[in-house]
Amino acid sequence: MSLALALISPAGAPAVAAPPVPDPVTVGAAPSDESAPGLPGPVRRVALTDTSVVVEVQSPTGPKILTAPRVPAGTPPTWSEAWGSQSLTGSLVAAEGDVVHTHDPARGVDVLTWRADGGGKRDVPAGSRLGGSGSFVSVPAAPSGVQVQKSVSGAAVSLVLTGRPATTLVVDGTRAARLLGGYKVVSDVDPWTDTLGRGITCDQPEAAVTDDLGGRWLVVTCPEGVYALDQADAYRPVRLAAGPAPLTDPSAAAGLVLGLERHPGAETSDLVAISILDGSRRVLGTSSLPGIDLDDSRRAAAYVDGSGTVRVVDFTQWTAEGATRTDVTAPTTTVSTDAVSATLEVTVHLTSVDPDTDPVFLASGIARYEVRYRSRPAGSTTFGTYLAENSGNTGTSRTVTALAGSRTCFSARAVDRAGNVGAWSAEQCADVDGTAPVVKASAPATVRAVEGTGRPALTWSATDAGGIGSSDVRYRVTPRGGVPGPYQYPRDGQRTTATTFAVSAASGDTVCFAVRVRDLAGNLSAYSSSRCSLVDGTLPTITSATVPRYFSVSAAQNASAAVDATVPVAFSFAGTDDVGVASYEVQLRRTLGRDGALSSWTSPGPSWKTTTATRLQVDLLLGDQACFRVRARDKAGNVGAWSTMVCTNVASSVQFLHADIRSGATGTSGPQIVASIYQGGMPARSYEVQTGRIVRLRVKTGPTVGVMAVHLGSTRLGTIDGRSATSGWTYVSLRTPGSVALTGPLRLEPVGGGVSQISEWTVVR
Secondary structure (H helix, E strand, O other), X not given: OOOOEOOOOOOOOOOOOOOOOOOOEEEEEOOOOOOOOEOXXXXXXXXXXXXXXXXXXXXXXXXXXXXXXXXXXXXXXXXXXXXXXXXOOOEEEEEEOOEEEEEEOOOOEEEEEEOHHHOEEXXXXXXXXXXXXXXXXXXXXXXXXXXXXXXXXXXXXXXXXXXXXXXXXXXXXXXEEEEEOOOEEEEEEEOOOOEEOOEEEOOOOOOXXXXXXXXXXXXXXXXXXXXXXXXXXXXXXXXXXXXXXXXXXXXXXXXXXXXXXXXXXXXXXXXEEEEOOOOOEEEEEEXXXXXXXXXXXXXXXXXXXXXXXXXXXXXXXXXXXXXXXXXXXXOEEEEEOOOXXXXXXXXXXXXXXXXXXXXXXXXXXXXXXXXXXEEEOOOOOOXXXXXXXXXXXXXXXXXXXXXXXXXXXXXXXXXXXXXXXXXXXXXXXXXXXXXXXXXXXXXXXXXXXXXOEEOOEEEEEEEOOOOEEEEEEEEEEEOOOOOOOOOXXXXXXXXXXXOEEEOOEEOOOEEXXXXXXXXXXXXXXXXXXXXXXXXXXXOOXXXXXXXXXXXXXXXXXXXXXXXXXXXXXXXXXXXXXXXXXEEEEEEEEEEOOOOOOEOOOEOOOHHHHOEOOOEEEEEEEOOOEEEEEEEXXXXXXOEOOOOOOEEEEEOEEHHHEXXXXXXXXXXXXXXXXXXXXXXXXXXXXXXXXXXXXXEEEEEEEEOOOOEEEEEEOOEEEEEEEOEOOOOEEEEEEEEOHHHOOEEEOEEEEEEEOOOEEEEEEEEEO
C-alpha cells in the first residue's frame, strides 16, 4: 500500500508525469568498503548543509564528529575533525548553515560551533533547537517557555514565549512553531508578539515540526498522522493518509514531505518523498538509520544506506509547485441603510461573503469594498449619475452628506485578496427628512417681580418624524403704559437644545416670546404665535374685612344658661389686584373659655391658608371673643399685607353671675332674663376671673331703677345710673383707666335708688 494525501488537488486537475528519481551521490563509506575513502567507524548520525556533510561515527576510541565538503559524484570526500578553526566533540545534534550543534554529555550542555569570522563556539542549555538557517536558536527559558536568540552572539531576538508545557522549534529567523500543551499545534507564532496563526488540533503532538524552502509548508507529526500546513493560507491543512508503515522523521522540502518508511520485518527503511499537492509518492533510497537531514536550501537530503554508506540525493527534479491555484470565487455583497435618515448624514452598511466551499483551497477574504451612490433632489423624479465614495476601502460602512428631502441610493461590491471582483449589489435607498417640525409653545404665566425685576419664561415642545435638533427664541418687551419694542434675538437662545428660555424684565413689563424649531436634517419651522407674560410687581390689597362687633344673648340662651350654647359668627373679606387675586390666607385669634386669654394667630384649618372663599364662619360660645385678619396672594405669587385686625364678642348670660335672678320681666325686646341688683343686698359678681379693657352691659332704665357701681377686679370703672322717665333697655360701656387690660371678677354693686337690672354682660379683651 502506498502513502497518499487525505486532500488532493481540485477535481479534474490533470495528472503530472513524475520525472525519474536521480541516483544518490556516494559521499562516504564504512571502513570495510575499500572502494572509497573510509570512515573510522559506523555512522550513527548524519547532517547536511548547502556546503558540507557532517557525521557522527562510532570509532574504536569513542564517538567522533567528522566533516567533509560536498563534492561532485565520483570525487572522494576529505574528512576532518575540525569545523574551521574549532574542534567538534560530543554527539551530533544538527548542522544548519555555518553552525554545528553538538551535545557535551560530560557537562550536560549543548554547544554551538561556527566557522565565520575566524570561528568560535558557545554553550547553550541542553534541549536547545537550531533554526533552519543556522542563524537562530531557541533555548529553554524559565518557567515554562523558550527564548529565540541569535546563534553566534546570543542576543535575544524575542520575548520569552510562555504558556502551558510547550515545545517551540525555530524554523527561521522570524517564526517559531509551537506545540501547546498537547492540544494545539500552532503553525505560525511571531516571537515578538506571540501571535497565534493558523493551526490544527493535535492530540499530544510529537516534537517534529519542520518547514520547507522559503518557509511556506510546515510539517507536523501527530499520533493520528502527518500534517502539512500552508503558511500562505491558500490551501487548507493537509493530512497524509495512513500508509503500510508509519512515516517517521518527516521533513518539508519545496512542496514535498520526506520521511522514512520501515516495513514490518525489514532491517532498513525506504526514504520516500510525497507531493503535498497531488499525493504522488517516490522511493528515493534505502536507509539503515532512523534519521535523514535536508540541506539548507531543502533541495537535497543525506542518509545512510543499507550498506552503511553516507549518501546525498538531489530531489529538485521531482519538486512540487508551492501552489498551482488560489481563490477564484468572487465575493458577494449586500448593503443596508435606514429607510429614513433624520440627519443630512446618510450611512450605508456593507456585508460581504467570500465563499469558503472549496474542499482544498481557503477563501482569501475581503480586501476592500467599492461603493457607489446616486441622489434624487426633493421634488425631482430623476436621479443624478453614480458617484464613488472615496473615504476608505476597508471599512464596512460609508457615510455621505445629502440634501434635506432628497433620496440617496447605494450599491457596493467587494474585492477579495486574490483579486476577484464581485458584482454590484442591489440598491438600497434612504430618504432624508424634508418635513419641518411642528411647534407648540405654552403661554407663560404672569411672573412675580423680585426686587424690581422678574424672569418671564417660555416653554415649548415640538414633534418631528426624524427628531428635533435645536430651537431659536426671540422676544420683545412692552413697558407699562408703553409700546412694544423690537424683537430681540439673544445669543444663548439661538440653536439651543433647551425647551425653556427665560429673560429678565422690570416690574410692569409685558414680555412676548416666539420660537421656531429645526430638525436633525435642518428643516426649520416658522416662528410660533406670540406668547406673553406680565411682570407683576404690585402687591394685592384687602379692600374690606368685617365682622359684627357684638352679639347679644337671646332669651332662650339666657333661659337655658347652657355653657356650650354657640353663636355663629361670620367674617367677610375682599381684596383687589391689578392682575387679579389668586387666593387668601385667613388667621384667627380667640379666647379659650369665658375667662381665657386670646390665643396666638393661627389658621382655622389647612384650607384657609390658601383659599378662594371670601367668608369665614366660626361658632363662638357665650362670653367668647374672636379676632380675624386676612391677606391676599395674586396670580404672580405676590403676597399683600395683613388686614387690620377686627374682633367680635359674644355677650355672657346673666346666669354666669352670682345674683338674685328674676324671670318674667318685660322689656322693650320682649321677655328678659335679668339679674336684679338690690339696694343694700349682696353685689352680683362673675363666677370666673375676667380680663379686659372694656365692660359692656345691657341695663334696664326707668323711673324706679337704681344706681350701681361697676368693678373689674379691684378697680372701680364707674357707676351706671339707670333712672329715666321712660322704661327700656340700653347698652352702657365702661373703659379701664388708660385702656389697660385688668384682671379680676366682674362685680356689680348697688349704690343707691331702686333695683338695677341687667340682661347680659360682656368683658372685651
